[in-house]
Amino acid sequence: MAASFKSDEARFKIALCQMLVTSDKERNIVHARKAIEEAANKGAQLVLLPEIWNSPYSNDSFPVYAEDIDAGGDASPSTAMLSELSRNLQITIVGGSIPERSGDKLYNTCCVFGTDGKLKAKHRKIHLFDIDIPGQMTFKESLTLTAGDSPTIVDTDVGRIGIGICYDIQFQELAMLYAARGAHLLCYPGAFNMVTGPLHWELIQRARAADGQLFVATCSPARDTNAGYVAWGHSTLVGPFGEVIATTEHDEAIVIEEIDYSLIDQRRTFLPFQKQRRGDLYQLVDVQRRNTELTK
């Protein structure tokens, strides 16, 4: 069950900053700074950025734009900016994702900053985007990136948040794990494309929200038709009935909307999936264990 919130904490504004990403890293950082400041000025207490917002989305770019997040300071100007703003503006930032360098490995990493400017969590994309739809969409993140190996759920001033990055949203088990651990909200920075975007983007967000009976927020880069990878856009907030609460098209936009966590309990009373779930009959871990034993 989601942890309960005091009534004055149950409502707050979230901002989804759908920003245009260029090949100029400094410009991207300045641009993200302005979007976050504008969102906070408009009352947002939680700001979500897109997947890979400081770099073009390409295997050639990831090593060039990657930052050493753990070293901080000059080694990570992107996260230094997020930390400074979250502290100065006293907001929570789910900082989209950037290419991270750690030793000789690269990750696609989302940093969450609390209102004190401290790094509260770091999520490394677990499911790398390796797909091949012949003639339509081929991408292989694993050519340059290493997969993360842990789910990330974090307690913030604006609730318990489960984090996934883009392709992570395709795996419902991760979302259900977050729901079982009491998440109020799942945040997915994501850059779907012109093939899977129209097919899956909204459908999957609504499914994750309806299955888990919680809020789901996504944030995409704005569409740049001249880019090597053309993003779908359509950053969206979905409520615990699977209803789209706010969305946008593919241009730059800051979507600001209220989240009311009291709706989670209300929806779970209307549709008591939590009590009705037959975990005694179906648990994925058992199936996976049995399959592994069968293939030995």
Ligand SMILES: O=C(O)CCC(=O)C(=O)O
């Ligand atoms: O799941 C998809 O269709 C798109 C995923 C994606 O673009 C990504 O993980 O970067």
